[in-house]
Amino acid sequence: MAATETTGSFVGTSVKRKEDASLLRGRGTYVENLNLPGTVFMAIVRSPYPAARIKSVNLVAARAAEGVVAAFSGADLAEDWKGSLPCAWAVTEDIKMPPHYPLAVDEARFQGDGVAVVIAENRTLAKDAAELVEVEYEQLPSIAGVEKALEEGAPLVHADLGTNECYVWKLDSGDVQAAIDAADVVVKRRYFQPRLIPNAIEPRGVLAQVGPTDELTLWSATQIPHVLRFALQLVLGILESKIRVIAPDVGGGFGSKLDVYAEEALAAALAKRLGVPVKWTEERSENYQATTHGRDVVHELTFAATRDGTITAVRSEAKCAMGAYLQLVTPGVPLLGAWLYAGPYEIPNYSVTFTGVFTHTTPTDAYRGAGRPEATYVIERTMDALARELGMDSLELRRRNFIKEFPHTMASGLTIDSGDYDASLDRLLEILDLDGTRADQAERRARGDAKQIGVGFSTYNEMCGLAPSRILGAIRYAAGGWDSATIRFQPLGSVQVVTGTSPHGQSHETTFAQVVADQLGVDVDEVEVLHGDTAVSQLGMDTYGSRSLAVGGIALYHASQKVISKARKIVAHQLEVSEDDLEFADGTFSVKGSPDRSMTIKESAFAAFSAHNLPDGMEPGLEETATYDPANFSWPGGAHAAVVEVDTETGDTRLIRYVAVDDVGNPVNPQIIDGQVHGGVTQGIAAALYEEGAYDEEGNLLTTTMATYLVPSAAELPSYETDRTETAADNPLGVKGVGETGTIAAAPAVINAVVDALAHLGVTDIQMPATPERVWRAIQEVSS
Amino acid sequence: MRQVAIIANGVRRELELEPRELLVYVLRERLGLTGTNVGCDTSSCGACTVLMNGEAVKSCTMLGVQADGMEITTIEGLATNGELHPVQQAFHDHHALQCGYCTPGMVLAAVSLISSGEATDEAAIRDGLEGNLCRCTGYHNIVQAVAAAAGVS
Numbered sequence: 001m002a003a004t005e006t007t008g009s010f011v012g013t014s015v016k017r018k019e020d021a022s023l024l025r026g027r028g029t030y031v032e033n034l035n036l037p038g039t040v041f042m043a044i045v046r047s048p049y050p051a052a053r054i055k056s057v058n059l060v061a062a063r064a065a066e067g068v069v070a071a072f073s074g075a076d077l078a079e080d081w082k083g084s085l086p087c088a089w090a091v092t093e094d095i096k097m098p099p100h101y102p103l104a105v106d107e108a109r110f111q112g113d114g115v116a117v118v119i120a121e122n123r124t125l126a127k128d129a130a131e132l133v134e135v136e137y138e139q140l141p142s143i144a145g146v147e148k149a150l151e152e153g154a155p156l157v158h159a160d161l162g163t164n165e166c167y168v169w170k171l172d173s174g175d176v177q178a179a180i181d182a183a184d185v186v187v188k189r190r191y192f193q194p195r196l197i198p199n200a201i202e203p204r205g206v207l208a209q210v211g212p213t214d215e216l217t218l219w220s221a222t223q224i225p226h227v228l229r230f231a232l233q234l235v236l237g238i239l240e241s242k243i244r245v246i247a248p249d250v251g252g253g254f255g256s257k258l259d260v261y262a263e264e265a266l267a268a269a270l271a272k273r274l275g276v277p278v279k280w281t282e283e284r285s286e287n288y289q290a291t292t293h294g295r296d297v298v299h300e301l302t303f304a305a306t307r308d309g310t311i312t313a314v315r316s317e318a319k320c321a322m323g324a325y326l327q328l329v330t331p332g333v334p335l336l337g338a339w340l341y342a343g344p345y346e347i348p349n350y351s352v353t354f355t356g357v358f359t360h361t362t363p364t365d366a367y368r369g370a371g372r373p374e375a376t377y378v379i380e381r382t383m384d385a386l387a388r389e390l391g392m393d394s395l396e397l398r399r400r401n402f403i404k405e406f407p408h409t410m411a412s413g414l415t416i417d418s419g420d421y422d423a424s425l426d427r428l429l430e431i432l433d434l435d436g437t438r439a440d441q442a443e444r445r446a447r448g449d450a451k452q453i454g455v456g457f458s459t460y461n462e463m464c465g466l467a468p469s470r471i472l473g474a475i476r477y478a479a480g481g482w483d484s485a486t487i488r489f490q491p492l493g494s495v496q497v498v499t500g501t502s503p504h505g506q507s508h509e510t511t512f513a514q515v516v517a518d519q520l521g522v523d524v525d526e527v528e529v530l531h532g533d534t535a536v537s538q539l540g541m542d543t544y545g546s547r548s549l550a551v552g553g554i555a556l557y558h559a560s561q562k563v564i565s566k567a568r569k570i571v572a573h574q575l576e577v578s579e580d581d582l583e584f585a586d587g588t589f590s591v592k593g594s595p596d597r598s599m600t601i602k603e604s605a606f607a608a609f610s611a612h613n614l615p616d617g618m619e620p621g622l623e624e625t626a627t628y629d630p631a632n633f634s635w636p637g638g639a640h641a642a643v644v645e646v647d648t649e650t651g652d653t654r655l656i657r658y659v660a661v662d663d664v665g666n667p668v669n670p671q672i673i674d675g676q677v678h679g680g681v682t683q684g685i686a687a688a689l690y691e692e693g694a695y696d697e698e699g700n701l702l703t704t705t706m707a708t709y710l711v712p713s714a715a716e717l718p719s720y721e722t723d724r725t726e727t728a729a730d731n732p733l734g735v736k737g738v739g740e741t742g743t744i745a746a747a748p749a750v751i752n753a754v755v756d757a758l759a760h761l762g763v764t765d766i767q768m769p770a771t772p773e774r775v776w777r778a779i780q781e782v783s784s
Numbered sequence: 785m786r787q788v789a790i791i792a793n794g795v796r797r798e799l800e801l802e803p804r805e806l807l808v809y810v811l812r813e814r815l816g817l818t819g820t821n822v823g824c825d826t827s828s829c830g831a832c833t834v835l836m837n838g839e840a841v842k843s844c845t846m847l848g849v850q851a852d853g854m855e856i857t858t859i860e861g862l863a864t865n866g867e868l869h870p871v872q873q874a875f876h877d878h879h880a881l882q883c884g885y886c887t888p889g890m891v892l893a894a895v896s897l898i899s900s901g902e903a904t905d906e907a908a909i910r911d912g913l914e915g916n917l918c919r920c921t922g923y924h925n926i927v928q929a930v931a932a933a934a935g936v937s
Contacts, residue, residue, distance in 0.1 A: 017881075024887060025819070025859065025863060026858065028884050030821070032818075199919055200883070201823045201829060201917060201918065202883065202885040251884065284829070285825055506882070674879075675920075682923070705824070705825070705826045706824045707828055713913065713914045713916070713923070714909070714910040715910045715911050
């Protein structure tokens, strides 16, 4: 790999964010803040039933209401769709992929499925008129749980498929059954990871404008402007070359805006039909039904081990809820965790099976971590269970099985480039003062205190930085995993960077400027990062799976090297020396041995602009584009610990300490990394203690608002203790992804801590989220 | 329709309002103050927090007509002559925002908490911000920022 020629001064430092200047003053460009002259507003009529035949849709009253421009049923718009809302991941050859149109026509398949749309002069009138739409439903039997949905005779989500089984996907290596048969100890555990509702604080929103020859401009609160542009051609039949998608400031995503949604297609189709801009803003209660959910997986996990604590095999069998339809990557979410069921441990025999299951529920899709929290949760919970079975300290068990040599090719086939799991755990223990915590615990137990404490661990690794295109192809994903960067010197020396990634809170405008400033030897304030508009950034695969820095950041590096290479030719020509005689450092090319003969890269940019004296045949301008397709995934890892206090009389559980030590490779901006870790662990802690998207057996959503789905506030959480250990990734910047590590690691650490707090009472398991009721019941069960 | 006068960021604005119009939409759509965001429909998230006569209120929970004669401060009115308010500055210094959507409400809630003298320590700050949800930061840096702006550790 090429060595970086400049020694930077910005990478590795906590440069303050460029994004803040507008966001702190209330000048964010969120879709809801944008308006075009003549805009009309859209409201969706949604099914109140989890499953119902749509017998008729009467729009007469709605169409006659004040301010109404138009109203349509699903049947009215059926001809507008040139294709189904796309699912990009047919994970097996025989996967069942039912069509999914923006409005249901004959049958609604989940509570919130759209059945009609009303367009009016303003949002209030649209909403008023939507209430006047009369839909005659015939309610059908329905089912919400993945296990019940697979039982004989269960109500079918798609009757024509004859089953609720969407697919079965397997990954096998070695001889797991033989290892289990030969094992001294076999531990088999069952886990349910509930539904999670992502809850980006900005709900979704879209604004669409279509010109007279089908030029579509679509502003959307999306993570994926480029993927959306591609998908909109498939759904609408408008050529991608005529489509411009703009993701302005986007208020968080966490995977929930990594999708191609019915409302985006509807707004575009209606803007085309009506000839005026169409806008839609999601309400929060609507978000709970109409925006994808995460998790909802039942696992059975088996470990085989020798008496000395060497794990010889792992077998995972999981039933994963798809919901009622397949959204963009719904079936593939479990696969993102498929290679992580050995965790950071060396386990020679490996078997993973996923069964995708349709249920009458909101579709699932990526939610922060996507597949990897699922895997890490069951592995780290079962490590503790195995340690108890063996009578061994759980950290000793973890250390005994850690992968120690890198690069390491796992039994499951992928190669981890770098890591040092012992180093992260060592550092964690230095911060934690485990002896002190254990002493406190022993005293409380001896006194029989009502409030007991427990400490829980999670040592993890994960694969992110999505992803090598060839591997994506091999696992049947429809697109590639590369990304692009353009670096453009303006004539007077400032720099524009165009990235194909699309931030929605991750601080790319700052961190990407740091990377480029160091490469080119310019000031970070001279670098402007442009993103989120397909007319500006033509090539990109957007932001998800902790890929922006690990993929898009490396594209920045390569584009920088191309710019430096062209500048070198210009400088060599003007100074009349050979390129090999030039050294480049801190933005200046100087002749080796004659440092007084020099020219800055900014001067070369002006020379490239004026074009008065360029080498023969050289094109004017100093601008280069690189696309980068990663050779491997990115492999962060680390060690986390949670300390909880449990009131054994009420079941009330408080997190009192959380320590995270992560290896995310070479840090670009430590403060921003810490911010990602804080936010990530909070979503894992929330899953462990507070959040559950609950359905009744028929698929009626019970947690319908933020008043019943408990997104934690500052009052529920402690401050965090974070640190890093660093092993450089095998890429030119040595960087790894950081967006999801916290969420992947945190939930098992917290639940292991709750179990530890109650272990002396005989409790060995707690269903998450560990609500006071669940904890109290678990205590009652063991004490009766 | 009702005739009301709202003093928004120091400017008196006379408006004819439908009685059902929520204050947040009056600010956003009548007065063009789009810095105040809407994050939920149950008064849970606090993204729409503004100051009314100096005290934090959730503007999605109030009718516009209830603000008649009141002084409303939104995020646009917090900086003076382009200089960030100390709480805004502390949010910048401590990386207390990521996507920025909860930020206007969070900043104004913090301003109110500090000015009322309730931001006395970390626990009080955490309790005082209970009505404002952030999904990005895990609150750690927000609490640090508010503590710094309040001069407590």
